[in-house]
Amino acid sequence: GKVLVTGANGYIAVWIVKSLLEAGFAVRGTVRSESKAAYLRSYFQSSGDKFEAVIVPDITKDDAFAEHVTDVDAIAHTASPFHMNAVEPDEIINPAVAGTLSVLKAAEAHGARVKRVVVLSSTAAVTRVVSEPTLLDESSWNEDAIAAVKEKGRDASAAQKYQASKTLAERGAWQWYAERKDKLQWDLTALNPPFVFGPNIHDVDKPENLGESARLWYKSVVEGGLSDDALANTGANYVDVRDISQAHTLAIQTPAAGGERFIISAGPYKWQDFVSAAHRWSDKLPAGNTSYDPSKAVHVLRYDNRKGIATLGVRYRSIEEVTRDSLEDFKARGWL
Ligand code: NDP
Numbered sequence: 001g002k003v004l005v006t007g008a009n010g011y012i013a014v015w016i017v018k019s020l021l022e023a024g025f026a027v028r029g030t031v032r033s034e035s036k037a038a039y040l041r042s043y044f045q046s047s048g049d050k051f052e053a054v055i056v057p058d059i060t061k062d063d064a065f066a067e068h069v070t071d072v073d074a075i076a077h078t079a080s081p082f083h084m085n086a087v088e089p090d091e092i093i094n095p096a097v098a099g100t101l102s103v104l105k106a107a108e109a110h111g112a113r114v115k116r117v118v119v120l121s122s123t124a125a126v127t128r129v130v131s132e133p134t135l136l137d138e139s140s141w142n143e144d145a146i147a148a149v150k151e152k153g154r155d156a157s158a159a160q161k162y163q164a165s166k167t168l169a170e171r172g173a174w175q176w177y178a179e180r181k182d183k184l185q186w187d188l189t190a191l192n193p194p195f196v197f198g199p200n201i202h203d204v205d206k207p208e209n210l211g212e213s214a215r216l217w218y219k220s221v222v223e224g225g226l227s228d229d230a231l232a233n234t235g236a237n238y239v240d241v242r243d244i245s246q247a248h249t250l251a252i253q254t255p256a257a258g259g260e261r262f263i264i265s266a267g268p269y270k271w272q273d274f275v276s277a278a279h280r281w282s283d284k285l286p287a288g289n290t291s292y293d294p295s296k297a298v299h300v301l302r303y304d305n306r307k308g309i310a311t312l313g314v315r316y317r318s319i320e321e322v323t324r325d326s327l328e329d330f331k332a333r334g335w336l
Helices: 011-022 034-043 045-050 089-110 143-155 158-183 212-222 228-233 241-253 271-281 306-312 319-332
Strands: 002-006 026-031 051-055 074-077 116-120 134-136 187-192 195-197 235-240 260-263 267-270 301-303
Touching: 002 011, 011 026, 011 034, 011 074, 011 241, 026 034, 026 045, 034 045, 034 051, 045 051, 074 089, 074 241, 089 116, 089 143, 089 158, 116 158, 116 241, 143 158, 158 187, 187 241, 195 212, 195 241, 212 271, 212 319, 228 267, 228 271, 235 241, 235 301, 235 319, 241 306, 260 306, 267 271, 267 301, 271 319
Parallel strands: 002 026, 002 074, 026 051, 074 116, 116 187, 134 301, 187 260, 195 235
Antiparallel strands: 235 267
């Protein structure tokens, strides 16, 4: 079969393409400019005509994807802004929402062979503001971010604007799908990862230009950017970039994934967990907070990942593995 991957040059997407090619799929990746296509063609050269890169300059335009879906069996939609620089909420919300609808409409109108559309959403679309330790599952939606952006507009935080963009894009996809699913020969799956960490295979020349999540990891673990207090008491949930990518391949291969959303999360962390693993890998890296006791860490927000394990068979790399492979990547690039 053949899979269309949107935003194929992204941090996560290049790993998705790799996972799909290794599983035997042919892949067509969309990117916004020729230089990004050139990098991918070169990176996947050994796949021959099983990999192809095409340019879609504006994913929000009508028929942006029309000619690219006619011969594909599945679509993985990853292109969506991920940054903390939005001033006007619509700057980030519009491309997220309209880009997702544009993919769905192309599949409906031109995707005669399409069986499955997988949307890369986020736990940003699942999370809530919590004060007590809470376990969230796939029934949860981030109403808080939508409400914050509605009330505060441009004065909402950048994180709230990003979270609203992911929530509205995924919800928009489910609403659109619910209205037509009886007439479609394909179904929809959403994957919801938390912070994605791990090695890079996309085009990145220096640490400052890493993706949003990997840059945060580099600053916190390699550059020692956090106080002892922050190391021991702040964190979130993580997944290895290779595991969320493999989840896309599994979601395309698993009939029972249709019509479902899946939290794809390895588990919670405090930053010191990664710092400790990095210091074990090389004692030249910061030791961080040496009084930290992982068994006493309180993780306020956890995600229930059982559905993805049971239905998709997702497996999770440990903090140790994410750390080792990230550091080996950085070392090979001369960044350590
Ligand atoms: P990257 O920034 O590396 O990739 C983002 C991709 O989306 C790039 O291909 C980018 O294209 C494209 N894109 C961004 N804005 C637009 C736009 N306005 N129109 C068209 N394409 C656009 O990020 P990641 O790989 O980290 O993220 C990919 C997806 O995963 C996003 O949907 C993100 O929300 C989601 N996600 C990421 C997490 C993480 O921790 N990394 C966690 C949870 C979800 P270009 O290079 O041309 O800008």
